[in-house]
Amino acid sequence: MVTRLPIRAEFADEAPYGAPQLDVPVTLNVNENPYPPDAELLADIAAAARDAALRLNRYPDRDFMALRQDLADYLAEESGVRVSAAQIWAANGSNEVMLHLLQAFAGPGRCVLSFAPTYSMYPEYARDTFSRWVVGPRREDFTIDVNSARQTITRERPAVILLASPNNPTGTALSRSELEGILDAAVASGPDDGGSEQASSLVVVDEAYAEFRRDGAPSAMELLAQYPHMVVTRTMSKAFGAAGLRLGYLAASQEVVDAVTVVRLPYHLSAVTQAVARAALAHRAPLRRQVAEIRVARDALAQELRVRGLRVAPSDANYLLFGTFPDRHAVWQALLERGVLIREVGPEGWLRVSIGTPEENAAFLVALGEAM
Numbered sequence: 001m002v003t004r005l006p007i008r009a010e011f012a013d014e015a016p017y018g019a020p021q022l023d024v025p026v027t028l029n030v031n032e033n034p035y036p037p038d039a040e041l042l043a044d045i046a047a048a049a050r051d052a053a054l055r056l057n058r059y060p061d062r063d064f065m066a067l068r069q070d071l072a073d074y075l076a077e078e079s080g081v082r083v084s085a086a087q088i089w090a091a092n093g094s095n096e097v098m099l100h101l102l103q104a105f106a107g108p109g110r111c112v113l114s115f116a117p118t119y120s121m122y123p124e125y126a127r128d129t130f131s132r133w134v135v136g137p138r139r140e141d142f143t144i145d146v147n148s149a150r151q152t153i154t155r156e157r158p159a160v161i162l163l164a165s166p167n168n169p170t171g172t173a174l175s176r177s178e179l180e181g182i183l184d185a186a187v188a189s190g191p192d193d194g195g196s197e198q199a200s201s202l203v204v205v206d207e208a209y210a211e212f213r214r215d216g217a218p219s220a221m222e223l224l225a226q227y228p229h230m231v232v233t234r235t236m237s238k239a240f241g242a243a244g245l246r247l248g249y250l251a252a253s254q255e256v257v258d259a260v261t262v263v264r265l266p267y268h269l270s271a272v273t274q275a276v277a278r279a280a281l282a283h284r285a286p287l288r289r290q291v292a293e294i295r296v297a298r299d300a301l302a303q304e305l306r307v308r309g310l311r312v313a314p315s316d317a318n319y320l321l322f323g324t325f326p327d328r329h330a331v332w333q334a335l336l337e338r339g340v341l342i343r344e345v346g347p348e349g350w351l352r353v354s355i356g357t358p359e360e361n362a363a364f365l366v367a368l369g370e371a372m
């Protein structure tokens with residue numbers, strides 16, 4: 001029998017997204033935290049998972065208020081800004097949080113806007129929600145020109161604006177004035193939906209790497225109370241060293257949380273995920289010391305690359321975009337042959353390396369010396 005599947009045109013020639021998962025000694029390609037959980041945290045995770053498993057025959061707490069309260073407490077400590085548990089939402093990675101946001105606010109006939117080079121998943125979220133994807137440019141130094149962004153926003157009337165800060169793959173954080181400029185431009189720039197008042201564009205500030213920002217770099221959390229059309233997303237995948245857990249979250253107005261609650265699948269966060277996330281959050285003191293060490297290692301590695309005559313984009317994250325190479329693929333390949341996996345991503349000529357342990361960073365530098 002010959003049949004043809006009714007594949008949607010949007011997906012017909014698409015391949016699944018994903019960086020190569022190769023088994024090599026030094027993996028510095030997906031911006032993970034290089035340190036596995038310590039013995040104390042492991043014991044607490046095991047106990048928390050066991051307790052959760054005692055009730056595994058039951059569906060989990062659909063609204064996960066205990067976890068949301070813990071996340072609110074953590075955010076208050078990290079950013080100095082207190083929000084209520086009802087202003088927090090979480091899902092399986094900030095990837096899923098972002099999908100919830102676009103399902104609730106974007107969609108057919110609506111536009112999602114970002115500024116490239118930026119996180120390569122954004123166009124996929126737009127595609128998967130059948131939204132129109134528009135991308136504006138960043139400057140040569142990877143910052144956003146607010147005047148030109150304002151014009152694009154006015155012209156395109158986006159339902160959602162996605163801003164990664166620090167940006168992936170460049171490491172660039174938005175300054176407070178850039179963010180305020182875009183938020184102000186977005187107050188009444190949303191889609192025409194027939195409402196009595198002109199809708200805003202929802203401005204999503206993706207702070208997946210915020211904990212690694214340099215001293216003095218602001219968090220968008222500081223502007224949350226002032227701008228109800230802003231959402232801040234975060235994740236436990238990076239600073240918390242829990243990429244395998246799959247726990248991302250957002251802070252926003254209660255109205256935004258109500259809207260995403262409509263589109264979530266019932267019980268989307270497993271009881272085990274909720275319990276393990278809470279155990280990891282309770283261990284934040286040692287994890288935050290680790291983040292401080294990674295920041296120091298990042299600045300040292302950036303300095304070393306510059307000493308070697310390379311360009312390095314100033315980074316507020318746990319990775320560096322460096323270059324430029326006439327044949328970046330050859331450099332990437334030569335590193336891989338020496339057991340070091342980094343990422344071939346970003347504008348032509350640049351490569352991205354995640355910050356690893358001191359040993360991994362040293363191995364990277366040796367391999368790079370040989371590769372060049």
Ligand code: PMP
Nearest residue numbers: 093094095119168208235237248
């Ligand atoms: N946002 C940015 C900018 C990222 O780089 C990543 C991970 N690479 C994510 C979001 C998603 O992270 P997760 O789903 O693990 O929370």
